[in-house]
Amino acid sequence: MDPLPTHIPNWWDKPAPVTIPDGYADFVEQFRTLQDAMTAAAPDAEQTRTASRLVAELIEVLKQSETDEWSQLSGRLPVPGRGQTLIPVVHINSETEHESRGTVRFGRQFLGGNGAAHGGAIPLMFDDAFGRFANAHGRAIARTANLHIDYRSVTPIDTDLTVTLRFDREEGRKRYVTGEIRDGDRLCVEASGLFIVLKPGAA
Numbered sequence: 499m500d501p502l503p504t505h506i507p508n509w510w511d512k513p514a515p516v517t518i519p520d521g522y523a524d525f526v527e528q529f530r531t532l533q534d535a536m537t538a539a540a541p542d543a544e545q546t547r548t549a550s551r552l553v554a555e556l557i558e559v560l561k562q563s564e565t566d567e568w569s570q571l572s573g574r575l576p577v578p579g580r581g582q583t584l585i586p587v588v589h590i591n592s593e594t595e596h597e598s599r600g601t602v603r604f605g606r607q608f609l610g611g612n613g614a615a616h617g618g619a620i621p622l623m624f625d626d627a628f629g630r631f632a633n634a635h636g637r638a639i640a641r642t643a644n645l646h647i648d649y650r651s652v653t654p655i656d657t658d659l660t661v662t663l664r665f666d667r668e669e670g671r672k673r674y675v676t677g678e679i680r681d682g683d684r685l686c687v688e689a690s691g692l693f694i695v696l697k698p699g700a701a
């Protein structure tokens with residue numbers, strides 16, 4: 499079981515919703531599985547019609563509870579992945595103020611080609627993981643100013659990979675973070691990011 503993050507930052511200090519309906523976290527997992535299944539499928543005409551009808555029904559059900567940003571559940575749950583179904587989920591195994599270690603598995607939906615994760619999915623993962631970490635441990639809210647990615651070797655999908663994030667240093671309002679993804683000992687990605695603490699009143 500993953501430890502829950504110590505602090506879920508919310509821009510503008512709005513509180514995260516605390517009431518999570520029974521089964522919602524399972525639904526989020528199902529939704530991710532749906533995206534993987536969609537990517538992996540080559541349905542015939544009848545299967546396409548059936549799937550399309552079921553998705554249309556699903557959209558209708560979800561639209562019944564459409565709400566504003568501050569009341570939605572997606573992206574705001576205190577669980578790995580925050581209930582955000584677009585972003586690869588980083589499971590944290592250990593974390594201090596200075597270093598965070600965990601794992602990530604890029605599902606089939608993140609396929610770029612020939613078994614490798616899409617080059618855009620990797621910065622998406624780092625922006626979210628760095629963003630959470632740079633704002634954790636009671637630190638004031640900061641936004642991503644820049645993000646640099648070096649693709650050192652192919653990042654495979656459907657493989658448990660290790661992720662390390664480091665809080666390198668803080669200079670005034672500037673926070674510097676670095677990170678990497680490894681497949682076993684093999685270095686796949688190196689990343690660095692600059693986060694800037696927001697000026698008072700800035701959004």
Ligand SMILES: CCCCCCCC(=O)SCCNC(=O)CCNC(=O)[C@H](O)C(C)(C)COP(=O)(O)OP(=O)(O)OC[C@H]1O[C@@H](n2cnc3c(N)ncnc32)[C@H](O)[C@@H]1OP(=O)(O)O
Nearest residue numbers: 506507625626629630641642643644672692694695696697
């Ligand atoms: C719960 C998990 C949530 C995960 C969320 C993930 C995080 C995100 O994705 S945030 C969304 C993406 N980021 C954004 O939309 C940010 C858009 N940009 C901005 O809002 C602003 O440009 C912002 C806040 C980054 C900086 O603006 P501002 O506060 O006015 O900074 P400013 O006063 O000009 O500069 C401060 C310092 O940073 C430096 N700086 C600013 N931007 C950059 C940059 N892109 N690159 C390098 N240095 C920069 C400046 O040179 C200055 O340095 P110094 O103090 O040495 O002179």
